[in-house]
Amino acid sequence: MYAIIDCNSFYCSCERLFRPDLRVKPVVVLSNNDGCIISRTDEAKQLGIDMGVPLFESREMLKQHDVTVFSSNYHLYGDMSMRVMDTLRLFTDHASYRCVEVYSVDEAFVCVDHIPAEALQSFSEKLRDVVVQWTGIPVSIGVGPSKVLSKVANRLAKKNKVKTGCVMVLDTEDTLQDALERTDVSDLWGIGRRYSRKLKEMYGINTAWQLKHMPQEWARKNLGGVVGVRMIKELNGESCIQLKDPLEKKKMIATTRMFGKPVFELESLKEAVVTYVSRAAEKLRRQYGAATGMDVFVVTNGTISGSYVYDPQHHHRYCNLTTPTADTAVLIKTALPLVESLYRKGTKYVKAGVMLTGIVPDDSLQGDLFAGPAKQENRALMQVLDNINFGMRSDMVKFASSGLTRNWKMRQEMRSNRFTTRWDEVYEVKK
DNA sequence: TCTGGGGTCCTAGGACCC
DNA sequence: TCTGGGGTCCTAGGACCC
Numbered sequence: 353m354y355a356i357i358d359c360n361s362f363y364c365s366c367e368r369l370f371r372p373d374l375r376v377k378p379v380v381v382l383s384n385n386d387g388c389i390i391s392r393t394d395e396a397k398q399l400g401i402d403m404g405v406p407l408f409e410s411r412e413m414l415k416q417h418d419v420t421v422f423s424s425n426y427h428l429y430g431d432m433s434m435r436v437m438d439t440l441r442l443f444t445d446h447a448s449y450r451c452v453e454v455y456s457v458d459e460a461f462v463c464v465d466h467i468p469a470e471a472l473q474s475f476s477e478k479l480r481d482v483v484v485q486w487t488g489i490p491v492s493i494g495v496g497p498s499k500v501l502s503k504v505a506n507r508l509a510k511k512n513k514v515k516t517g518c519v520m521v522l523d524t525e526d527t528l529q530d531a532l533e534r535t536d537v538s539d540l541w542g543i544g545r546r547y548s549r550k551l552k553e554m555y556g557i558n559t560a561w562q563l564k565h566m567p568q569e570w571a572r573k574n575l576g577g578v579v580g581v582r583m584i585k586e587l588n589g590e591s592c593i594q595l596k597d598p599l600e601k602k603k604m605i606a607t608t609r610m611f612g613k614p615v616f617e618l619e620s621l622k623e624a625v626v627t628y629v630s631r632a633a634e635k636l637r638r639q640y641g642a643a644t645g646m647d648v649f650v651v652t653n654g655t656i657s658g659s660y661v662y663d664p665q666h667h668h669r670y671c672n673l674t675t676p677t678a679d680t681a682v683l684i685k686t687a688l689p690l691v692e693s694l695y696r697k698g699t700k701y702v703k704a705g706v707m708l709t710g711i712v713p714d715d716s717l718q719g720d721l722f723a724g725p726a727k728q729e730n731r732a733l734m735q736v737l738d739n740i741n742f743g744m745r746s747d748m749v750k751f752a753s754s755g756l757t758r759n760w761k762m763r764q765e766m767r768s769n770r771f772t773t774r775w776d777e778v779y780e781v782k783k
Numbered sequence: 784t785c786t787g788g789g790g791t792c793c794t795a796g797g798a799c800c801c
Numbered sequence: 802t803c804t805g806g807g808g809t810c811c812t813a814g815g816a817c818c819c
Contacts, residue, residue, distance in 0.1 A: 382787090383786085383787035383788075384787050384788065385785095385786090385787070386785095387785080387786050387787055388786055388787065390787070390819095404786085404787090405786085406785065406786040407785075407786085408784075408785040408786080409785085409786085411785095424787085455818090455819080456789095456790095456818080456819045457819080458819080459819075541817095541818075542816095542817065542818080543817085544816060544817050544818080545816090545817090546815085546816065546817085547816075547817085576792095576793070576794085576815090576816070576817090577793065577794070578792095578793075578794095579792075579793065579816085579817085602790080602791095603790090603791080604789095604790070604791085605789095605790095606788080606789060606790075607788085607789090608787090608788060608789080609787085609788080610786085610787070610788090613784095662785090662786065664786090670812095703787095705788090762787095
């Protein structure tokens with residue numbers, strides 16, 4: 353059996369920890385650049401505020417209903433996430449830490465095979481209480497024979513908080529049928545907008561219960577091949593999506609940002625890309641990786657007869673690296689010509705990003721016959737750089753080409769303090 | 784004026800190999 | 802009239818997730 357533990361309105365809950373006055377008030381948290389609403393408390397949801405709506409469209413009504421608005425504060429959320437995950441590990445760690453798969457910043461799958469069936473309900477309730485007691489973050493827990501079914505349970509638990517106490521276990525045929533009948537196909541984990549439309553319009557399949565009874569061969573043909581087959585099996589309680597090994601490394605590392613304001617100059621575009629390369633390279637070194645490919649992209653925005661339209665256009669350039677590397681200097685040198693070749697004078701750029709691909713372990717680098725053996729001379733330098741930036745604050749030491757003024761930097765006008773990770777921003781109880 | 788930032792997995796099709 | 806049978810690797814693009 354699998355359990356999924358999901359933090360309720362995670363970003364908002366983190367903000368509330370340090371603002372107890374907001375405990376029963378509507379709160380929302382914005383995406384980077386203060387663009388969209390990406391986290392809402394129940395009170396905000398009740399006001400009809402949807403996920404992902406742009407801030408500028410909802411500003412009026414936020415004000416009208418006295419909703420508290422925060423910019424996202426990833427230092428705080430990242431740290432709180434770690435505390436929640438640590439709690440899960442301590443509490444469920446009967447055999448090895450591999451029982452917990454951190455699925456996202458606010459969710460984790462836990463293998464609960466070691467809990468007797470009749471104890472799953474009380475175990476989950478206990479787990480819910482411990483997490484909120486130790487971290488202050490409320491969670492919902494769904495338990496089922498497969499990951500997809502645990503997600504179904506979790507969603508219903510969260511939807512009916514009062515009735516379920518945020519815990520739902522799907523362990524009998526009856527509870528399973530009832531849950532699947534109450535679940536729209538579009539709410540299934542793995543069925544997105546495209547497939548749910550197709551299921552409803554072409555096949556008249558509306559509920560998870562209906563989908564569960566479709567033949568596997570049909571799913572192979574009409575629901576993305578093996579992905580569809582897996583979905584049918586998972587719905588029938590046959591687990592096909594295993595817990596992921598926490599030691600697995602990322603296969604791709606990306607750093608991308610919208611600009612705080614549009615960029616027209618090549619110099620600014622270069623600064624931004626260099627900044628993103630530096631950040632991506634840090635992430636790469638943190639997992640002891642080296643990249644064999646780099647993709648740089650920029651996003652322009654369309655205008656029709658001089659006026660602005662929302663019509664993002666992506667342009668990208670790819671480069672293979674002769675020798676795998678995690679050296680920021682080398683990566684910057686690779687990136688700059690790509691930016692230059694992408695740049696068109698007079699164009700309005702709204703976003704840029706870099707992706708490091710083909711990541712290999714950095715302890716067994718394949719050399720290049722013509723370039724000589726893989727050089728590691730900058731390794732020590734990179735380590736010093738990382739240590740300084742990690743220990744003091746990020747960007748304490750940086751490459752000059754990443755710019756000093758950085759007027760393209762993203763907006764974050766309503767960010768709370770980084771209460772748990774910065775000494776100068778720790779919560780003040782008394783002056 | 785203004786719309787986030789990461790990721791994963793899968794498939795199809797082309798190029799190439801023996 | 803008629804031209805094999807099996808593979809691998811890579812890339813682009815689609816679909817999905819939070």
